[in-house]
Amino acid sequence: MDGRDRPGQHVPGGPSPPGRRSVTVQSDEVRLEQLTVDLLYARLDELRRTTRARLAQVRRSGPSGSPQNRSERDAFATLYEDRAALLEAVEDRLCFGRLDFDEDPTRYIGRIGLTDEHHTSILTDWRAPAAQAFYRATAAQRDGVYRRRHLVTRGRTVTALEDDVLDLGRTTGPGGEGDLVLSGEGALLASLAAARTGRMGDIVATIQAEQDAIIRSDLQGALVVQGGPGTGKTAVALHRAAYLLYAHRRLLERSGVLLVGPSRSFLRYIDQVLPSLGETGVVSTTISDLLPGVAGRAQEDPAVAEVKGRPEMAEVVARAVRARQRVPAEDVHVRVDGYDVVVRRRDVRDAIARARRLHKPHNLARVTFVREMLNRLAQQYAEQLTYSLPSDERAEVVEELRTTREIRVALNLAWMPLTPQKLVEDLYAKPHRLAEAAPRTSAADRRLLRREPGSPWTEADIPLLDEAAELLGEDDQAARAQARRDAEQRTESLDYARQVLESSGAAGGLVDAETLADRFSGGGSHQTTAERAAQDRTWTYAHLVVDEAQELSAMAWRMLLRRCPTRSMTIVGDVAQTSSPAGARSWSAMLTPLLRDSWRSAELTVNYRTPEAVASSARSMALEAGLPVSPLTSARVVPDALRVHPTAEDDLVEAAARNAAGALDEVRQDGAGQVAVIAPERLLGALRRAVGLPDVDGRSSGSDDPVVVLSARESKGLEFDAVVLVEPGDLVDGPGGASDLYVAMTRPTKLLHVVHTQPLPGGIAD
């Protein structure tokens, strides 16, 4: 533990222990706990050995037998490989807790559940109902628990014990265990003070009560979690995903869970958390990458992104699609085989009306329109013959008409087959199309949308393309028939996989039927649900987790909701940190029009990241700037955490680099520790050179370098031991305004240097 840390003020539901704590670690107790921990690791080792042996046996059986046998053998090989990997992944802090009950036997809590060779539970999975008291029991509501113990381990060695004594009347434990060990500074503060590595870790050993209530909240409906910076929203969202997969595996395994984060660097920052909790099947992506086959990477003016994100853009896209179903200005006369046929305006009008009545997507309904028109044209043709047309000849005539160039052109002009890209590109490139589709958008806003054909797509384009894809549809009858056959086969495979898992005694929660079924039904293509889902625009997920959700525009929400028809969602964010002009300033203003009353909200109120002095400076600045900040109490007080350096203009970059180097020296622990220099865009290049980083765009965010240089926006969701904040006044004047500054100020876990030449925004130095 960092000796300079001390717990902050105690708050209800916050990090303060609900019972008494002791600072004494009693060596006898540690020795006793070590015996238990040794037993648990011995069992883990044994399971690893068995799994490896089974894997070797399966591999030895060689490539013989029927395709079904081979497929099963491959499936078992993968099953044992996955199990082996999972058993490796739980090495660190396998067991971290113990509950002592008035009546029930003592229970140990850990990363996974373990049973001994007689199938008696020796370790309870943190997600099981039997573990809930470890996170929730308080002195006021003990649920039969008289003591909660945190086991702090390094490798396989127990180094400390910390107790919450919930039954304050007790002085000794049952069975003559001797004096109770009362805990002092908690495992929580120790983990908060640990040096950062550029990768987020799990919090499974120290989840707090208000967080646990969210993690275990019902699967149904949309849960919105509002919380200030550092309140554990990301941590809670990830642990909730792991919890839901454990508690509702059968329900979730088929269609999967989608996690949407703000950027690729953020996804990289969090990518170790779910695997460390034994879950690998979640699809993680960003809005830019959510539409298969298109990536929205180009930079965009925030004013343009704001227009593209407005809810009325849905109507604009819909009108643009309908505008491609149009009656021609005049009848079109065509000669086919010496006969006159006329593409008549009134026939086109009738055929359009008939096709629209089907309420199918544009490209699918077009099939009906074309069929209807060809029938009418064939009728005209037949009426000119001296004999009545037999049905086989009629089919030939229809084909002849279909392939006649003028007719094809006329029908296309009336009902054009379109890709989403073509539709949206035309909308941006052709002012008359946009004016027709967006009559209520001002001319100035329409000018903002203008761009050349072939321009690269941006993040704000993706929801519009998705909206277009939804309305256009694909003529995918064959693909859908195949998908139906796949789904049927998959249901059989899942049932079979469950039987196999039950009869082979695979450890609960470690390998799911989903994974095994993927292997059974793969027939060579070993795609997991996650892989299949990520490639399919129309895939619908059983649960959706959205982080930094305040940034999403109304159009992005529509795109996400299409992927989650059950509306079972975990939405976490902070409306005071919104930097996107199309994002949410109020949850209810954004979500009520989309979800009506099918969402509920929860709030996180304790800041676990930022030292008290830094958090309160950030808060006063934010309040003065009128941001909707949440009430927040800081868990940690770190002396001298906020340092302000007025600087001469010509020394700004050097001063920032000096402070970054000094801060790194200060926060380095055992080779770990990370400092971020957060600055306005115009200074990033010079700062990168000054701290010795290559001057490459987007280089540093989320990287593992000891010193990184990034914009406020890139720092969103991340954290560092120390932050050197350069020229905060510039950030307030930038596109993200005070929200960007609020984000930047709340990234450090230990130390914030503010280096400036211009006057400081109000509130910072109060």
Ligand SMILES: Nc1ncnc2c1ncn2[C@@H]1O[C@H](COP(=O)(O)OP(=O)(O)OP(=O)(O)O)[C@@H](O)[C@H]1O
């Ligand atoms: N119960 C806990 N035990 C240990 N660490 C915790 C706990 N809760 C939160 N933390 C730590 O606090 C830090 C902040 O958490 P997190 O990034 O989830 O916050 P956030 O609310 O998403 O912040 P922001 O809004 O700034 O992105 C992380 O290092 C996280 O691991």
